[in-house]
Amino acid sequence: MENLDGKISYTLKKKFIATFWLLFLTFLWGLTFPIQKLILTEEVSPFLYNAIRFWIATFLSAIIFKNSDWKRGFILGIVMALAYATQTWGLTITTSTKSGFITSLYIVIVPFFAYVLEREKIKLLQAVGFVGALVGMYLLSGGISGYNFGDFLTTICGIMYALHVVLITKFSRQVSEYALLTPQFFTVALLNTIFNFFHAGSNQSSWTFSLNALFVAGFTAVTATIAAIIIQAKYQKVVGNNVSALIFVGEPIFAMLLSMLILKESLTFTQIFGVILMIMSIIAGVLNVNRNETDKR
DSSP states (O other): OBOTTSEEEOOHHHHHHHHHHHHHHHHHHHHHHHHHHHHOOSOOOHHHHHHHHHHHHHHHHHHHOOOOOHHHHHHHHHHHHHHHHHHHHHHTTSOHHHHHHHHHTHHHHHHHHHHHHHOOOOOHHHHHHHHHHHHHHHHHHTOOOOOOHHHHHHHHHHHHHHHHHHHHHHHHTTSOGGGGHHHHHHHHHHHHHHHHHHHHTTOGGGGOOOHHHHHHHHHHIIIIIIIHHHHHHHHHHHHOHHHHHHHTTHHHHHHHHHHHHHSOOOOOHHHHHHHHHHHHHHHHHHTTOOTTOEEEO
16 A cells, blocks of 8 residues: 555555565575585585576576566676675685674664665664674674684675665565566676686686586575575565564574584584574564554655
């Protein structure tokens, strides 16, 4: 329903449906971590892996979804490609633990872009949730010490991820969510292919790709790429950027729980306390889903 001031009011039912699908999205994202770690045991260039993953996503989305908005899709693709590139480059310099924590900071950066681009103000309960999420993610990752150039690159990655979240919400209000898929995936695939040329140099092994890696790339292309972006574009605009960001706190939680189930990893008491804080942050976000909230078209 559209109000006289040009805003769309969503029913409580639609908001809880959106919350469910966004939580399911965090499950899909979390599942990629143990699956990739389990299958990708050999040395594979991360740029080549990303390129093939997004080439597959481009091919499938181009077949299924005919209409495309190349302007908005290209912008989203540039932002996403920069996020992947800086994260991948940063990982060669810093530790995976620090990378995981710094990347997850995109969740608390989202409110800044949400206000700048959409004038979406943060609510008190959401602010409490973001603080809890920040502390919880710090405890879950085990903390960080020192700050190097790799950490700086990973910080850029987090900023790009936050910008991508808000841009998806903004653009999906303007055009069909399906029109954003193919151009976005094509841009990410092309740029990662180019990045791999620079990464490879004279090293021919940087173009080596196994059947197992192809399987994982295909799996993540369908689940964590095509399905994920559709869910984001379709449901973020229903609950808003800030609530969506708090729901996305579920990604590292699912990643850890699924790693415990699939890879038999374990949690320390400190990490368990961190997970509890993060779950409470998600609840704080969901509690903001009420009948009085409206979203701009």
